[in-house]
Amino acid sequence: MEILLWLVPSAIATVVAMLWVGWLGREGRGEVDRDVAVRRLAGALEPDQRRRRPAPGYAAPRPEPDRSTGIAVRPSRRAS
Template sequence: MEILLWLVPSVVVTVVAMLWVAWAGREGRGEVDREVAVRRLASALEPDPTRRRRPAPGYAAPRASRDRSTGVAVRPSRRAS
């Protein structure tokens, strides 16, 4: 049990930090006006005209199929001479 005593300082610091953060953040950021919030949401949802539009992904070329790796290295068999 004595070997666990070295954990006490870190536990105390962690608990104090948790209590400080809970106390400091209890008031929050305050009330936001509903109209301001709606305006911010609308501007965030509108497309940005300065942003270049990306073309839709095309599927003209088939994707190359890769061999699935099983995680086991297998040597090729030797030819019988």
């Protein structure tokens, strides 16, 4: 048990740092005006919003789907 006593100062420093950063982080948050928040939400939920965004482009053409017949067929061997 005595061998673990060297961890006590670092544990205390860690806890104090966590509390200090948590307390300072609270001051940095400003309150957003309610009207601004409602306008942002309305803009995000607007159905036309999806149509205005460009469709994602693809670098390579899409591969053609494999025509499956439901029957497993082995590829033919080339005559040598």
